[in-house]
Amino acid sequence: MSTHMEVMQLVLLRESLRKQLDEYELLKSIYSMPGEFQTDNSRLFDDIQEFLRGTRLSVDEKLDFRIKIQMSENVKVELSVMLGQLYPTHESPIIMIRTDSLNKHQEMRIKQAIENFIETEVDKSEPYMYQVILWLQDNFDDIITIENQTTNSVKDENEAETVQREWIWSHHIYSKIKRQDINKLCKNHQLNGFMWPGKPGVICIEGPSESVREVVKIIKSWQWKKLKIIKTETSDANDLKFLRFNGFEEIMTGEDCDGENVTMDNGRFFKYLENHQSSYMKMELFGFQ
Incomplete structure (x- = not known):
């Protein structure tokens, strides 16, 4: 017999996954141009739906996807996102940044800025990845400018990687x-x-x-x-x-x-x-x- 705590955890998991699917579909519809929205496991979406319908006992993987966003004329950012199963209320997403035109320090600065935004300004009662993307687009130039100033002041240009x-x-x-x-x-x-x-x-x-x-x-x-x-x-x-x-x-x-x-x-x-x-x-x- 399931305990009250186990029932509550299952309710939380189902509600979290339901919200994730809603956000997943929203982002997929917004970033619908070829190559903008990608995932390595499209079957997982169906697995989660089966779990929510009660025709599947468990889901062993986490929903993940990649979104390519044009930040400026010369900079395109790939946002790689892995959602914890209890996202958005009890787990934060793992977010990775990749570009062809920025260095590792700049990519790390963007990632840190996103994490700080999530920690301090986001309402975690509802999915917020689209909010993160909009915020990043609005603040991208400022983040890169701060990183360039910091890098120039503390790092020797000849320092070996x-x-x-x-x-x-x-x-x-x-x-x-x-x-x-x-x-x-x-x-x-x-x-x-x-x-x-x-x-x-x-x-x-x-x-x-x-x-x-x-x-x-x-x-x-x-x-x-x-x-x-x-x-x-x-x-x-x-x-x-x-x-x-x-x-x-x-x-x-x-x-x-x-x-x-x-x-x-x-x-x-x-x-x-x-x-x-x-x-x-x-x-x-x-x-x-």
């Missing part, structure tokens, strides 16, 4: 939703590395330092039983031998980690490290060579 690799250990990685979110985050940021689910779980992320730090910050903000940054490695961006992985991948299949108490296959994992010039991480991660 760096690449970074983060090794993360988790007590376990089972959740399908977390695994999907990590995959999407890394791929949307065009980062390399891998995730090895199970107990324990290991995540390795490499790429431009600013992007790596941003993704790790998001991952650390989630609820974990235990999560530790084991090792951080950095190098000059011109070091062509630093990056070891080709794209980001989840090593085990989804079936491998269904349920709990799935332990790591040490032999297979150590062989994977060896194949990617990372055997030294056996000591760092597990205390033996």
